[in-house]
Amino acid sequence: MAENRIEENRDGTIIRLQGGFYDVMTTQGEVRSRARGNFRKRGISPVVGDEVVLHIESETGYILEVKERQNFLVRPPVANIDQALLVVSAAEPDFSAHLLDRFLVLIEAKEIQPIIILTKMDLLQGTAEAEVRTAIAGYRQIGYQVIETSSETLEGVEEVRPLLREKTSVLAGQSGVGKSSLLNALDPTLDLETSHISKSLGRGRHTTRHVTLIPLADGLIADTPGFSNLDFPHEMEIEELRWCFPEFVARQDTCKYRGCLHLNEPGCAVKKSVEAEEIMSSRYTNYGMFVEEIKNRARRY
Numbered sequence: 033m034a035e036n037r038i039e040e041n042r043d044g045t046i047i048r049l050q051g052g053f054y055d056v057m058t059t060q061g062e063v064r065s066r067a068r069g070n071f072r073k074r075g076i077s078p079v080v081g082d083e084v085v086l087h088i089e090s091e092t093g094y095i096l097e098v099k100e101r102q103n104f105l106v107r108p109p110v111a112n113i114d115q116a117l118l119v120v121s122a123a124e125p126d127f128s129a130h131l132l133d134r135f136l137v138l139i140e141a142k143e144i145q146p147i148i149i150l151t152k153m154d155l156l157q158g159t160a161e162a163e164v165r166t167a168i169a170g171y172r173q174i175g176y177q178v179i180e181t182s183s184e185t186l187e188g189v190e191e192v193r194p195l196l197r198e199k200t201s202v203l204a205g206q207s208g209v210g211k212s213s214l215l216n217a218l219d220p221t222l223d224l225e226t227s228h229i230s231k232s233l234g235r236g237r238h239t240t241r242h243v244t245l246i247p248l249a250d251g252l253i254a255d256t257p258g259f260s261n262l263d264f265p266h267e268m269e270i271e272e273l274r275w276c277f278p279e280f281v282a283r284q285d286t287c288k289y290r291g292c293l294h295l296n297e298p299g300c301a302v303k304k305s306v307e308a309e310e311i312m313s314s315r316y317t318n319y320g321m322f323v324e325e326i327k328n329r330a331r332r333y
């Protein structure tokens with residue numbers, strides 16, 4: 033009887049979006065699916081990581097329902113994430129504390145656990161080396177986990193593996209920093225496409241084109257296309273920003289004013305800590321720049 037059954041409903045997880053199809057992983061394998069019903073009209077657009085209910089009819093799936101999301105990121109578009117691996121390269125492209133802080137804010141705002149992955153440690157040399165090493169120590173001091181890796185020498189790669197166990201992770205980072213290379217280093221059979229960066233531009237070429245959820249090290253990890261810039265979402269308010277800097281949060285109770293934005297208020301404990309070099313000055317500078325950016329954006333709308 034079971035042999036003849038061609039229609040059934042099954043739960044699954046969207047692992048890929050491609051050419052108008054959703055590839056859904058179920059306990060009985062992958063099913064190429066379409067969205068059924070009026071998802072668009074209802075303002076639902078399924079993304080990778082979504083838990084869905086499929087109706088399966090002769091090997092084609094139809095997504096009947098998208099289950100409620102635990103969380104989701106707009107960029108990269110992934111739902112139900114336990115942690116974000118923020119990938120920044122030590123070189124090629126140059127290490128950017130500004131980009132890393134931008135990233136951290138976006139992830140902190142969603143209350144998703146960030147882990148910082150430094151890639152291309154084998155390329156670190158010259159004057160950049162001291163700067164990057166100081167930054168790494170600084171982020172660790174804040175309490176962030178920072179893993180130093182190289183897909184070339186395989187340094188640190190094995191430290192990533194245990195973090196993936198039983199979690200859904202997302203890799204996020206600029207194009208060309210080595211996200212796909214890191215996954216290949218963890219599992220060469222993945223054979224993900226990677227590219228050569230253009231040295232003159234220091235930019236990658238967006239080799240990974242689609243978000244894909246990949247089973248790896250007893251977990252799921254989303255490889256994503258890199259981005260070239262990252263804007264703050266419209267709903268982000270200035271007041272929210274200071275909550276996205278854990279080392280500011282740790283000190284804000286000693287600011288003279290409640291609700292201190294740590295800008296020009298007198299008796300600001302955060303500013304004092306920056307002066308005492310207990311808070312990285314780059315973090316404080318970036319915070320100020322983000323505040324300005326959101327202010328200016330607010331003026332435009």
Ligand SMILES: Nc1nc2c(ncn2[C@@H]2O[C@H](COP(=O)(O)OP(=O)(O)OP(=O)(O)O)[C@@H](O)[C@H]2O)c(=O)[nH]1
Nearest residue numbers: 152183208209210211212213226227238239240258
């Ligand atoms: N020397 C060195 N090169 C690396 C390392 N990791 C990656 N690369 C090189 O950097 C280039 C870009 O790597 P990718 O893995 O394609 O980067 P990506 O982050 O996946 O880029 P997108 O898919 O465009 O977002 C490739 O030429 C890699 O060989 C590393 O640890 N050391």
Ligand SMILES: [Mg+2]
Nearest residue numbers: 211212239240
């Ligand atoms: Mg890639």
Ligand SMILES: [Zn+2]
Nearest residue numbers: 287292294300
């Ligand atoms: Zn303050």
